[in-house]
Amino acid sequence: MKSRKFALGFCASLAWLLCACLAGRAQQSSLYPVVQGKNYKFQKIAGGIYYATAEFNGTAFPFGSNPFFGANLVVVVNDNDVLIVDTGTSPAAARAFVADIKLLTDKPVRTVVNTHWHYDHTDGNSIFGPEVQIIAHEYVRQAIEKFDILHNEPFRSSTRNAPQAMIDRFTKQIAVEKDPGRKAALEKKLADTEAATKEFVRDIKEIKPTPPNVTYTDKLVLHRGGREIDLLFLGRGHTGGDTVVFLPKEHIVCTGDLMESRIAFMGSAYFDEWLKTLDALKRLDFTVDLPGHGAPFTNKGLITAFQSYLSDVLAQVAKLRAQGISADEAASQVDLTAHAKDFPDIEGVGAEVRGIRRVYAWMDERRK
Ligand SMILES: [Zn+2]
Numbered sequence: 001m002k003s004r005k006f007a008l009g010f011c012a013s014l015a016w017l018l019c020a021c022l023a024g025r026a027q028q029s030s031l032y033p034v035v036q037g038k039n040y041k042f043q044k045i046a047g048g049i050y051y052a053t054a055e056f057n058g059t060a061f062p063f064g065s066n067p068f069f070g071a072n073l074v075v076v077v078n079d080n081d082v083l084i085v086d087t088g089t090s091p092a093a094a095r096a097f098v099a100d101i102k103l104l105t106d107k108p109v110r111t112v113v114n115t116h117w118h119y120d121h122t123d124g125n126s127i128f129g130p131e132v133q134i135i136a137h138e139y140v141r142q143a144i145e146k147f148d149i150l151h152n153e154p155f156r157s158s159t160r161n162a163p164q165a166m167i168d169r170f171t172k173q174i175a176v177e178k179d180p181g182r183k184a185a186l187e188k189k190l191a192d193t194e195a196a197t198k199e200f201v202r203d204i205k206e207i208k209p210t211p212p213n214v215t216y217t218d219k220l221v222l223h224r225g226g227r228e229i230d231l232l233f234l235g236r237g238h239t240g241g242d243t244v245v246f247l248p249k250e251h252i253v254c255t256g257d258l259m260e261s262r263i264a265f266m267g268s269a270y271f272d273e274w275l276k277t278l279d280a281l282k283r284l285d286f287t288v289d290l291p292g293h294g295a296p297f298t299n300k301g302l303i304t305a306f307q308s309y310l311s312d313v314l315a316q317v318a319k320l321r322a323q324g325i326s327a328d329e330a331a332s333q334v335d336l337t338a339h340a341k342d343f344p345d346i347e348g349v350g351a352e353v354r355g356i357r358r359v360y361a362w363m364d365e366r367r368k
Helices: 002-006 012-022 091-101 138-146 155-176 180-206 271-283 301-322 327-333 353-367
Strands: 034-036 040-046 049-056 073-077 082-085 109-113 133-137 214-216 219-224 227-232 244-247 252-256 288-291
Touching: 040 091, 040 288, 049 091, 082 091, 091 180, 133 138, 138 214, 155 180, 271 301, 301 327, 301 353, 327 353
Parallel strands: 082 109, 109 133, 133 214, 252 288
Antiparallel strands: 034 040, 040 049, 049 073, 073 082, 219 227, 227 244, 244 252
16 A cells, blocks of 8 residues: 555654544534535635535544644635635645635635644645735744744654554554444545545645745734734744634634644643733634634633643643653653543543643743
């Protein structure tokens, strides 16, 4: 099998993450009207505002977080044009997204917002010409220009290991499944994952990291026809430059990975600032949060629950670190299962290793 060559250094932490995701809660049926595209399912959140999750050949990857298409995206249809939030994992994924947007409107995409620099939110940027404004916090431009993002995390492990880890996971599940119906469903998922992996391996070769062509530092207000769209930097957190897209009239926020409805990747985080930035997020007057991964949510209590999770991570890791335990070992020992009631993707002891390594590095930085 061609995709086997991607079994590069299978990483236990990634397996943990994928197991947590793949075995997680069942896909919930949407509360919102749905427009089904070829690759994206659009949930209509309000007039002209759609939340897009990707599917491959009808297979919805768990938590809307498949590695092939990347993050969940948002479409804002204005009087004369379209604004999108984030662009996915590859130019091909972004082209598929733009093609599916034509089911919603024939107005052109004129504005792109990148919520942060990670590959699953920006690697589709290159399909847009100079007539399209790609807007992000100034940190995103610096990161894409300086971080050599195709050779570093989170791109490196996620794109090398994630597809094979998914294939291995389904293969093991099929081997032990006795129920014919469930076995057949798993076999379809495996076949779709293998097919998606082939496309993914091809598609990521086309990536040209493309920084935003418009940047801001604290706040940028866009007026598009009758719509106001506020781009807000509320402080560092998940990365050094996360944008919250706030639609004040519609009371909707798009929070990228600063706040997801599942546990966010922590490998680029500024932890104490993240807690404060989430306080600032809660003070915004919104009723629906459209996150970069997971599902739309309306309960601000989930943000408090995530703050509690982050605080617990820091407290536990500080203790383990003080005992001279390595970051990788700490990642296998931290017990965050008390938070599974709010984040069902937590299914056992341990945490994603890149996040815990980042906690260690961040604690080192603070001691200097
Ligand atoms: Zn993401």
